[in-house]
Amino acid sequence: xxxxxxxxxxxxxxxxxxxxxxxxxxxxxxxxxxxxxxxxxxxxxxxxxxxxxxxxxxxxxxxxxxxxxxxxxxxxxxxxxxxxxxxxxxxxxxxxxxxxxxxxxxxxxxxxxxxxxxxxxxxxxxxxxxxxxxxxxxxxxxxxxxxxxxxxxxxxxxxx
Amino acid sequence: xxxxxxxxxxxxxxxxxxxxxxxxxxxxxxxxxxxxxxxxxxxxxxxxxxxxxxxxxxxxxxxxxxxxxxxxxxxxxxxxxxxxxxxxxxxxxxxxxxxxxxxxxxxxxxxxxxxxxxxxxxxxxxxxxxxxxxxxxxxxxxxxxxxxxxxxxxxxxxxxxxxxxxxxxxxxxxxxxxxxxxxxxxxxxxxxxxxxxxxxxxxxxxxxxxxxxxxxxxxxxxxxxxxxxxxxxxxxxxxxxxxxxxxxxxxxxxxxxxxxxxxxxxxxxxxxxxxxxxxxxxxxxxxxxxxxxxxxxxxxxxxxxxxxxxxxxxxxxxxxxxxxxxxxxxxxxxxxxxxxx
Numbered sequence: 001x002x003x004x005x006x007x008x009x010x011x012x013x014x015x016x017x018x019x020x021x022x023x024x025x026x027x028x029x030x031x032x033x034x035x036x037x038x039x040x041x042x043x044x045x046x047x048x049x050x051x052x053x054x055x056x057x058x059x060x061x062x063x064x065x066x067x068x069x070x071x072x073x074x075x076x077x078x079x080x081x082x083x084x085x086x087x088x089x090x091x092x093x094x095x096x097x098x099x100x101x102x103x104x105x106x107x108x109x110x111x112x113x114x115x116x117x118x119x120x121x122x123x124x125x126x127x128x129x130x131x132x133x134x135x136x137x138x139x140x141x142x143x144x145x146x147x148x149x150x151x152x153x154x155x156x157x158x159x160x
Numbered sequence: 161x162x163x164x165x166x167x168x169x170x171x172x173x174x175x176x177x178x179x180x181x182x183x184x185x186x187x188x189x190x191x192x193x194x195x196x197x198x199x200x201x202x203x204x205x206x207x208x209x210x211x212x213x214x215x216x217x218x219x220x221x222x223x224x225x226x227x228x229x230x231x232x233x234x235x236x237x238x239x240x241x242x243x244x245x246x247x248x249x250x251x252x253x254x255x256x257x258x259x260x261x262x263x264x265x266x267x268x269x270x271x272x273x274x275x276x277x278x279x280x281x282x283x284x285x286x287x288x289x290x291x292x293x294x295x296x297x298x299x300x301x302x303x304x305x306x307x308x309x310x311x312x313x314x315x316x317x318x319x320x321x322x323x324x325x326x327x328x329x330x331x332x333x334x335x336x337x338x339x340x341x342x343x344x345x346x347x348x349x350x351x352x353x354x355x356x357x358x359x360x361x362x363x364x365x366x367x368x369x370x371x372x373x374x375x376x377x378x379x380x381x382x383x384x385x386x387x388x389x390x391x392x393x394x395x396x397x398x399x400x401x402x403x404x405x406x407x408x409x410x411x412x413x414x415x416x417x418x419x420x421x422x423x424x425x426x427x428x429x430x431x432x433x434x435x436x437x438x439x440x441x442x443x444x445x446x447x448x449x450x451x452x453x454x455x456x457x458x459x460x461x462x463x464x465x466x467x468x469x470x471x472x473x474x475x476x477x478x479x480x481x482x483x484x485x486x487x488x489x490x491x492x493x494x495x496x497x498x499x500x501x
Contacts, residue, residue, distance in 0.1 A: 007185045014181060018173045032180040037315070039184050044339070048465075054431070069315065098169035118166045128430050131439050133493070 001052050003043075010039055013056050016119045017063055023114040024067040026103065034070055038063040057121070061129045064111070101151045109144035112137055227251065230319065230331050231269045231280050235410065236479035245271070245409055245480065249380040254279075261371030262286040263355055272346060272379045273408040275463075275474045277311070277336040279377065283318075283355065284329035290368060292330040294318045295358035297365065305347040311336035340463065341413065341474065346379040384408045385483040387500050395496050396440035398423045402498050403470065407483035412443060413474045414489065414498070421471030432466050443475045445490040447497065453490070454481060 001009075010017075017038070021031035042062050049058050095103075105113060115121045115129065126137045227242045237245065245251040254267040264284045271278040285292065296318055302309065319331040334350075352373040359365030384406040392399050400420030406413040424438045425431065432438075445455040456478055464473040488497040 003188055007188070010181070010185060014178065015173055018177060019167075019170050022171070028174050028177055032177040035177065036180055036184040039181065040188075043188050095171055096169045098166070099171065102166070102169070114170075118170055124429055127428070127439070128437075131437055131442055133439060134429060 001046060001049070001055070005052075006043060006046060009055050010042075010059070013059060016056070016060070019114055019118055020060060020063060020111070021067055023103070023110050024064065024107070025070070030067075030070065034063060034067045037070070038066040041066065057125050057129060060115075060119075060121070064129060098152070101148060104151065105144055105147055109140050109147060112140045113144040113148070116141055228269045228280055230323070231271065231278070234278070234333075235271060238480075241409065241480040241482070244482070248382050248409070250382050250409060252379060254375070254377060256375050258373040258375065260373055261369050263369045263371060263373070265352055265373040265375075267375045267377070270377055270379055271410070273382050273410055274341045274343060274384060275338050275408075275411040275413070276476050277334070277338065277346065277379070279334040279350075281332040281334075282329060283332050285355070285369065286328075288328045290328050290355075291326050292318065292328060292355070293326050293358070294320045294330070296330070296368075297356045297359075298332060298352050299354045299356055299367070300350055300352045303349040303351070305349075310338045310340075310346065337463070337476070340465075343381055345381050346377070348377050348379075350375045350377065382408055384413065389498065389501070391499075393496065393498060395420075396424060396427055396492060396494075398427055398440075400424065400441075405489055405498060405500060407446075407481065407486060409477075409480045409483060411474055411476050412446070412489065413472060414441065414443065414491070415470050415472045416441065418466060418469050418471050421466060437464050437473070438471075440492040440496070441471070441473065443473070443489065443491055444493075444495060446477075446481060446486050447488040447490060448482075448485050449487045450485075454479060455490075 014035075017035050018031060021034045022028070025031050025034060038059065042059050045062070049055065102110060102113065102118075112126055112130065112132075115126045116123070121129065123134055123137050123141070126132070127134050130137070132140075227237065227246075231251075232242060242251070246253075250271060250273055252270045254270055256267040258265050262285060264286070266282045266284075268280045268282055270280075283292065283298065294317065298316070298318075304310065314334070314336045316332070316334040319333060324331055352371075352375075354367035354370040357365035357368050385408070386404060386406045388404050389402045390404075392401050394400075398420065400423070401417040403415045403417060404413075405415070421432065421438060421441070424440050428439055430438065443456055445453050447453050454477075456475065465471075486500050488499050490497060
């Protein structure tokens with residue numbers, strides 16, 4: 001894959017990358033940093049990608065690693081839970097209520113949910129990306145659906 | 161619910177995030193590190209030579225050199241471990257301070273092994289009205305003697321607000337993961353060129369102070385403690401030949417045979433060409449000879465390679481360990497033990 005192809009594929013994946021980073025980091029500034037770092041890292045590691053058809057999965061995994069790495073390296077004094085609790089989404093944005101409800105899910109459920117339902121990754125791909133077993137991914141997807149249904153009932157009086 | 165198009169409820173990419181990505185893509189051609197310029201005349205330089213390295217008497221160095229508290233917290237090292245890492249030259253006291261344009265930068269401490277690198281600086285503005293928060297940034301260039309950057313991932317930034325009170329002085333950290341195991345010393349020059357105010361969103365802010373602060377780091381590559389295992393283990397119901405395990409006090413490397421990894425690949429239903437990690441070989445902790453277990457928090461994987469008959473991975477440990485006292489490496493969800501002879 002040459003630089004032009006790399007650039008094209010990154011831009012095609014841009015929205016997915018943003019949604020995934022957003023689901024982990026919440027804050028747009030952090031998302032921009034994580035996406036930038038992931039793209040640079042991916043470009044430097046491009047020679048390790050053995051099959052180009054898996055570019056998006058590969059890049060997504062790098063992005064998630066980068067998000068987690070960013071949390072670890074910048075928040076050494078704060079637990080994940082505290083960090084997630086105190087993070088802020090861009091205050092000036094008006095997000096849909098459904099989005100807010102999804103973002104209100106616990107991290108264990110939110111990220112697999114976004115990967116599967118929003119970005120269309122398969123269960124197998126999510127296992128690869130999150131380093132989880134198929135059983136764990138399926139369980140988390142099931143629970144996330146159940147939790148969302150309950151929460152959406154609270155918002156709309158019915159589950160969409 | 162399953163047929164809903166959830167994408168419609170998710171926000172579009174904000175313009176500043178898009179612009180940040182565009183500028184990153186535009187910079188890909190310029191990824192090679194620029195050469196460091198000559199120092200400006202008239203600059204005040206206080207360079208207290210790297211006494212630890214020059215003296216070469218590392219045992220006495222361990223006695224005279226105290227870890228910076230911040231670095232000790234990041235690496236979770238107790239006093240004995242701190243001394244040991246100084247002796248092994250994994251930790252080095254850089255003793256370099258450069259002042260220019262009303263800003264003083266002190267290189268405090270570096271920590272590195274074959275797989276990772278950490279550097280701690282303290283940045284102080286003479287003008288006390290300059291309150292440096294964690295949203296500030298530093299511009300810098302790096303030059304590596306004899307080649308390309310060894311880092312696959314490099315992060316840097318001022319210490320977060322929770323870690324230090326806001327004042328005209330703040331710690332600045334660099335963390336690098338090496339692309340592949342490095343057995344040679346790392347000699348690098350870091351040239352800071354400006355202190356930058358917080359920018360709009362992810363964009364870099366305007367320089368508050370511009371100058372030239374240059375540091376030369378000569379970092380020793382420590383030999384890991386290597387154990388030849390060459391024994392077959394049942395991992396996730398699959399026979400995997402573990403060839404060797406390497407430890408340093410801050411990272412670990414596991415080498416298995418590629419055939420075993422390919423078997424696990426089938427069992428896990430994954431594709432090593434697609435994403436190169438096996439869940440059942442994820443490094444989850446170490447066990448000491450006295451039975452104490454140090455668990456890993458995950459997300460520490462540095463690199464994984466599969467080919468030429470080997471499946472190898474390295475991970476940074478979440479706290480400093482004593483390699484000589486390790487009795488087993490714990491992998492996978494079940495904590496399968498790979499015993500150290």
